[in-house]
Amino acid sequence: MRKTTTKLNFFTLSLLFFYSCSGGSNSSSLEIVEPAVFPEHPLIWEVTSPSSVNMNEVKLNTAFNYAFADGTFTQSAIVIKDGKLVHERYRGILEGEINSIASSTTLDAATLQFLFGDRDQQSLSSSWSSAKSFTSFLIGIAESQGLISSINDSASMYISEWANDERSEITIKNILDMRSGLEPMCFDFVNQNLRVCQNQSDSGSGGDIVYSDDQLSGCINRNLAESGVIQPWYSTTEIYMRGDFKYSNCDTMILGEIIFRATGQDVQTFADYQLFSKINIDALWWKDFVTSGQSNGNLLAYCCLDSNARDYAKFGYMLLLGGIWEDGTLSYNSYVDKIRELEYYGLQFWKVCAKSPDVNGNCPDNTFIHSTIGFDGQYIMIDFNRNIVVVRNSLYAPILNLSNERKMKLIPSSLDSSNWILTLPRASGAAVNSTFNASVFYDLVTQAIE
Numbered sequence: 001m002r003k004t005t006t007k008l009n010f011f012t013l014s015l016l017f018f019y020s021c022s023g024g025s026n027s028s029s030l031e032i033v034e035p036a037v038f039p040e041h042p043l044i045w046e047v048t049s050p051s052s053v054n055m056n057e058v059k060l061n062t063a064f065n066y067a068f069a070d071g072t073f074t075q076s077a078i079v080i081k082d083g084k085l086v087h088e089r090y091r092g093i094l095e096g097e098i099n100s101i102a103s104s105t106t107l108d109a110a111t112l113q114f115l116f117g118d119r120d121q122q123s124l125s126s127s128w129s130s131a132k133s134f135t136s137f138l139i140g141i142a143e144s145q146g147l148i149s150s151i152n153d154s155a156s157m158y159i160s161e162w163a164n165d166e167r168s169e170i171t172i173k174n175i176l177d178m179r180s181g182l183e184p185m186c187f188d189f190v191n192q193n194l195r196v197c198q199n200q201s202d203s204g205s206g207g208d209i210v211y212s213d214d215q216l217s218g219c220i221n222r223n224l225a226e227s228g229v230i231q232p233w234y235s236t237t238e239i240y241m242r243g244d245f246k247y248s249n250c251d252t253m254i255l256g257e258i259i260f261r262a263t264g265q266d267v268q269t270f271a272d273y274q275l276f277s278k279i280n281i282d283a284l285w286w287k288d289f290v291t292s293g294q295s296n297g298n299l300l301a302y303c304c305l306d307s308n309a310r311d312y313a314k315f316g317y318m319l320l321l322g323g324i325w326e327d328g329t330l331s332y333n334s335y336v337d338k339i340r341e342l343e344y345y346g347l348q349f350w351k352v353c354a355k356s357p358d359v360n361g362n363c364p365d366n367t368f369i370h371s372t373i374g375f376d377g378q379y380i381m382i383d384f385n386r387n388i389v390v391v392r393n394s395l396y397a398p399i400l401n402l403s404n405e406r407k408m409k410l411i412p413s414s415l416d417s418s419n420w421i422l423t424l425p426r427a428s429g430a431a432v433n434s435t436f437n438a439s440v441f442y443d444l445v446t447q448a449i450e
Contacts, residue, residue, distance in 0.1 A: 038328045039321045041279040045085035045310055053081040056448045060087045063444035070096040072436040073376070073394045073424040075119050076309035079445055080317055080389040088309065090119045093395055097424065104430045106415075115397040116424065124306045125393035126421045128374030129206065131285070131305040132252045134275070134315065136176055136348035138259055138267060140335030141274050147262045151176060158258045159220060166224050172258065174243070175251045177346045181242040183225045184233050185218050185250045187211040194218030194250075197233040205375060206249035206302065211410050213289040216257060216298040219250035245345065249302040252348065256301025257294070266294040267301050278326065279318045283307035286406040286421065297407050303374070304421055306398065306406070309391045316380045316389035319370070339370065340384060354383065355443045369442065376423040379438050383446075390445055392438065395424040 050057040060079065068074050068091055078088040093116035102109050127134075142148040149157070151172040156162040162170065167182070174180050186197040186207045194212050197203035209215045225231055227242035234240040256267045263270050268285045276283055286304035287297030318324060319339065323332040339347050352371045353363035372380040381390040399420040402409055409419045412429070425432040 043280045048084045050086045054450045059448035064089050067441045070094040073434050075395040077392045078309045080313050092117045092119050100432045101430045116395045126396045127305040128303050128378050130372035130374035130378045131303050132348040133372040135301040158261045179243050181224050183222050184248045199232050203233040206247050215288040219253045252302035260294045267299045278324050279314050281311045289407050289409040312391045313389050316382045353439045356440045397422050
């Protein structure tokens with residue numbers, strides 16, 4: 001149980017005050033019980049000054065000036081402290097960023113200005129792999145509701161294609177932790193389908209399955225990787241052993257299919273009813289480009305959830321609160337506890353350094369926070385100790401040239417014929433890296449705490 005302090009560093013789960021009254025030899029006592037006070041999930045964030053939560057506004061501005069410098073490609077950043085919004089900033093593309101993208105892609109300056117002009121608190125960002133953490137929590141909800149019996153059960157209880165071979169040994173927890181032992185899949189541009197990744201570059205960032213019209217079937221119909229040998233997609237020098245960590249977009253696509261088969265609802269529908277509506281989030285998931293699948297396409301459980309920075313922060317704040325609060329009752333707190341206990345990576349969440357790395361690249365004082373992480377620098381950082389949520393997103397424009405539906409169809413040589421998540425800088429294909437560093441930014445934010 002957490003107590004409320006004068007600094008509101010923690011949230012009160014219940015406040016009970018007892019008073020006794022007595023008089024004469026026939027004394028009697030009257031117990032007065034104040035109503036319990038429970039946390040709430042905000043519909044609209046309460047905006048307050050940094051000083052009201054013991055943060056220094058000048059130092060916060062320093063942190064945000066770093067995050068929004070030309071060359072960071074930052075679209076939005078927000079700080080929630082003690083359940084209140086204390087600082088946020090938004091912007092469109094800057095001149096130096098236009099020049100660097102235009103010089104190495106087919107996107108000219110006028111197009112970039114048109115696509116990435118002014119941005120504000122209503123502007124959408126895209127999550128890329130931060131969506132994996134949302135999918136994970138949906139698995140936790142399904143488990144708590146008994147729709148999935150246990151994350152420690154065989155995934156073949158739901159992915160029946162695995163029931164009669166070695167893949168039946170894979171648990172849902174193995175998949176959540178990216179230790180499924182299954183071969184990582186990449187897109188074969190010659191045959192236009194998914195195949196086993198050929199090298200570490202191929203399999204980087206989870207494998208480029210995003211180019212495939214059908215991003216699910218190949219993920220289901222893959223084999224366990226041979227163990228005890230060098231696998232080129234794992235390392236050129238180290239032997240791969242089954243159960244070793246290997247980040248895989250296909251693994252999270254499987255989690256989305258488990259949710260679909262266990263609940264009868266795709267991840268968008270299940271999230272709308274069981275998560276988004278309860279913590280006041282509006283968010284839209286992208287699909288792949290098949291007409292069948294889960295719902296006129298397969299929901300991209302591993303990526304591609306569009307929302308705004310304020311709503312992303314509500315997901316992080318829900319975790320700070322320990323789960324979802326409804327009518328004074330806390331749900332899914334046991335799954336949040338599992339997330340808090342993870343080391344490095346697990347349950348589709350990361351632990352990242354909360355300070356600028358030292359000269360050797362190590363984390364000073366071994367100080368870590370929990371975070372979602374997405375391609376091109378999408379972050380929801382959750383600091384359970386300091387009661388802080390920090391969100392950062394890069395510049396984003398949805399390319400919907402084939403239809404108004406968020407159905408992925410990516411033809412690298414032709415944006416005009418693509419539906420695509422265009423974030424900057426790397427999703428544009430530019431040979432440019434952002435100068436933004438999440439640990440440096442978070443360190444600067446926490447330096448503002450007084």
